[in-house]
Amino acid sequence: MVGVFESLHLYHRIDQMGLRGIEIMLKKKKIGVIGMGNMGEALVSGLVHSRSAIPENIICSDIRKDKLKSIKEVYGVVTANNNLDVVKASEIVIYSIKPQIMASILKxxxxxxxxxxxxxxxxxxxxxxxxxxCLNKDLRVIRVMPNIAASVKEGAAAIAAGKYVLKDDLKIAKAIFDSVGKSVIIEEELMDTITGLSGSGPAYIFLIVDALADAGVKMGLSREDALFLSSQTVLGAAKLLMETKEHPGKLKDRVTSPGGTAIAALHTLEQGGLRTTLINAVEVATKRSKELGEMMMKNFSEG
Ligand SMILES: NC(=O)c1ccc[n+]([C@@H]2O[C@H](COP(=O)([O-])OP(=O)(O)OC[C@H]3O[C@@H](n4cnc5c(N)ncnc54)[C@H](OP(=O)(O)O)[C@@H]3O)[C@@H](O)[C@H]2O)c1
Incomplete structure (x- = not known):
């Protein structure tokens, strides 16, 4: 059990040291990652390439030994023969396995x-x-909802603290997920909404890009050009929003000239109910996330 005094002392020290201090601390931490699938590899890649962690301090495991071998070759990290060895060697352990096997891997x-x-x-x-x-003992647990864009270091993640977590744990978790994009700290009760918005969000955008590309093809563009132009348009619009920090409505007003093309198209989009459809989509995904969470809770208590 970590001494509370020691942890508080550490936390004050981190606050004084600020971001640079967290970066230094993270570099010294032994970080375990269980499961080298999409997310596990994205995290290892982000931590190594951003130099947030030292490869020799990252310990990985996966049921697939071929995958583990290639992770070691590509990133220079340490690999372990089993999940227990990862936990033994680590101060922070990221469980990056499917929700269905979470209880059994914890055990x-x-x-x-x-x-x-x-x-x-x-x-x-x-x-x-x-x-x-699950394990009948106090544990410092952090729950994170990342998204697939972590694999290109543009992920959006939300982080929630369990009841025994210390503030410095949260800062370190944030630094880990900031190495693969950007993150926010939230209360867990909002996690289903986060799942409905940014967790599942890339799927909505892929559909929109695909539809825009279809439109381009319908109007005479090659598939390749149409797909490139629609993807780059989404990327550019997102960058503009993030860099200017302008409200999207304001930016929308800037690109709609009187009697022009954009306002004519926006009228059609509103008639088609795009805004309402997106709101409904996030609402239904949030509800589904809640249902799945309840099923998961039942599985945990039964298993
Ligand atoms: N991908 C996303 O966009 C996304 C977004 C938000 C949250 N998440 C969450 O992130 C977690 C990981 O997702 P993912 O997409 O990275 O899944 P994934 O690609 O299936 O990765 C999981 C990895 O763990 C391996 N594994 C299976 N059983 C294992 C065991 N007993 N011990 C060690 N490793 C084992 C899997 O091997 P096999 O393939 O052989 O089973 C696979 O390589 C999930 O809980 C998911 O809910 C994912």
């Missing part, structure tokens, strides 16, 4: 889990309470 690694480690779960729909109560 498999339980012998080495205690309050000296920080557990980061990115398993969609698995509530903090399920993890905290």
């Amino acid at each position: 498999e690694t339980a012998a080495c889990l205690d309050m000296s480690k920080v557990i980061i779960s990115i398993a969609a729909g698995v509530p903090l309470a399920a993890i905290e109560s």
Whole structure:
């Protein structure tokens, strides 16, 4: 069990040191990653390429030994023969496996889990309470909802703290997810909404880009040009929003000239109910996330 005094002391020190201090701390941490799929590899790649962590301090495992071998070759990280060895060697352990096997992997690694480690779960729909109560011992657990854009270091992640987490744990978790994009710290009760918005969001944008490309093809463009132009348009619009920090409505007003093409198209989009459809989509995805979370909680308590 980590001494509270020691942790508070550490936290004050981190605050004084600020961001640079967190970066230095993260570099010294032993970080375990269980599961080298889409997300696990994205995180390893982000941590290594941003130099947020030292490859020798990253310990990985996966059921697929061929995958593990290639991860070691590409990123120079350490690999372990099993998940328990990852936890044993790490101060922070990222569980990057499917939600359905989260309970069994927690149990498999339980012998080495205690309050000296920080557990980061990115398993969609698995509530903090399920993890905290699974092993009948107090654990420092952080839940994160990242998205697939982490694999190109433009992810959007939301981070929520479990009840035993220290403030410095959250800052370190934020630094980890900032290495693959950008992140915000939220209350867990908003996690289903985050899942409906940014977790599932890339799928909505892929559909929009595909539809715009179809439109371009219909109007005579090659598929290749249409797809490139629609993707680049989404990228550019997002960059403009992020860099200028202008309200999207204001930017929209700037590109709609009186009697012009954009306002004619916007009229059609509103008639088609695009805005309402997107709101409904996020609402339904949020509800579905809640349902899946309840099922997951049941699985955890039964298993
Ligand atoms: N991908 C996303 O966009 C996204 C977004 C938000 C949250 N998440 C969450 O992130 C987590 C990981 O997602 P992902 O897309 O990276 O999944 P994934 O690609 O399936 O990665 C999971 C990896 O863990 C391996 N694995 C399976 N059983 C294992 C075991 N017993 N021990 C160690 N490794 C094992 C899998 O191998 P096999 O392939 O052989 O099973 C796979 O390589 C999930 O909980 C998901 O809910 C994902």
